[in-house]
Amino acid sequence: MSTPQKVAVVSGAAQGLGAAVADELASRGMRIVVVDINGEGGTESARKIAERHGVDAFAVELDVADADALDRLAERVLAEYGRVDVLINAAGIAEDAETLDVTNETLQRVIQVNLFGTIVACRAFAPALIETKGAIVNFSSIAALAGVRPEHHVAYDATKSGVIAATRTLAVEWAPHGVRVNAIAPGYSATPILDGVGANTPEIMDAWISQVPQRRLMQPSEIAKVVAFLASDDAVAITGQTVPADGGYLAAK
Numbered sequence: 001m002s003t004p005q006k007v008a009v010v011s012g013a014a015q016g017l018g019a020a021v022a023d024e025l026a027s028r029g030m031r032i033v034v035v036d037i038n039g040e041g042g043t044e045s046a047r048k049i050a051e052r053h054g055v056d057a058f059a060v061e062l063d064v065a066d067a068d069a070l071d072r073l074a075e076r077v078l079a080e081y082g083r084v085d086v087l088i089n090a091a092g093i094a095e096d097a098e099t100l101d102v103t104n105e106t107l108q109r110v111i112q113v114n115l116f117g118t119i120v121a122c123r124a125f126a127p128a129l130i131e132t133k134g135a136i137v138n139f140s141s142i143a144a145l146a147g148v149r150p151e152h153h154v155a156y157d158a159t160k161s162g163v164i165a166a167t168r169t170l171a172v173e174w175a176p177h178g179v180r181v182n183a184i185a186p187g188y189s190a191t192p193i194l195d196g197v198g199a200n201t202p203e204i205m206d207a208w209i210s211q212v213p214q215r216r217l218m219q220p221s222e223i224a225k226v227v228a229f230l231a232s233d234d235a236v237a238i239t240g241q242t243v244p245a246d247g248g249y250l251a252a253k
């Protein structure tokens with residue numbers, strides 16, 4: 001009997017780290033569901049992945065803060081592909097504001113997308129993942145594990161700490177069902193999210209890189225390989241953990 005082709009659902013996969021993870025998982029033969037609030041970018045990302053790796057891929061435009069939409073998505077993926085093996089929660093946003101100046105709306109939106117969105121996505125896909133004894137990888141950040149500088153984003157940092165706690169809790173809750181839940185904590189990585197927190201200001205870029213022992217930004221493909229490992233059977237003994245991939249940033253703190 002041939003092994004069934006695995007299915008991965010990847011949020012935030014229109015660009016950046018999510019797109020790199022979707023590409024890496026497709027290179028390992030998985031069918032891919034690209035989930036992103038950017039519908040056009042998601043469609044283009046799914047098209048490229050399908051073309052490059054010869055796997056099925058489709059895109060769904062969706063706000064991960066919409067819990068009902070995630071429930072409908074889980075039904076749709078099961079209807080189209082019949083199974084879900086991997087869930088990657090990479091969709092995320094960061095505010096760029098000093099805490100004395102940040103608006104309530106901004107704080108609430110960051111919490112809704114990064115923390116609520118991650119938890120409700122895990123819940124929506126858990127029944128399908130229990131069927132396949134699948135794996136989840138959530139996106140935390142070095143900003144959950146150290147006070148980052150010189151930029152300011154208190155809601156971002158708090159939500160990424162919340163993702164670590166949710167990852168641990170869900171790992172313990174779902175281990176008896178055979179589902180593993182881990183998180184990655186990337187260091188500063190070369191994606192568009194950094195443009196919103198100062199990447200175009202040379203002094204800020206220099207300040208980031210000077211704090212990284214490897215003296216560079218992480219590349220999306222490097223983060224993707226760690227995520228793919230955590231999602232794979234090679235990581236069967238690992239659950240409830242948050243793995244930094246940061247060029248030594250946290251080790252030097």
Ligand SMILES: NC(=O)c1ccc[n+]([C@@H]2O[C@H](COP(=O)([O-])OP(=O)(O)OC[C@H]3O[C@@H](n4cnc5c(N)ncnc54)[C@H](O)[C@@H]3O)[C@@H](O)[C@H]2O)c1
Nearest residue numbers: 012014016017037063064091092139141188189191192193
């Ligand atoms: N790049 C870094 O330095 C870095 C470091 C640590 C953690 N992270 C985390 O990695 C993840 C990916 O970040 P990135 O660097 O690729 O950023 P990015 O901005 O390049 O990509 C984020 C993607 O998420 C999508 N998205 C945003 N809000 C959404 C929503 N409500 N619903 C659905 N999709 C939504 C965006 O459209 C985009 O395609 C994020 O969770 C981020 O916090 C990034």
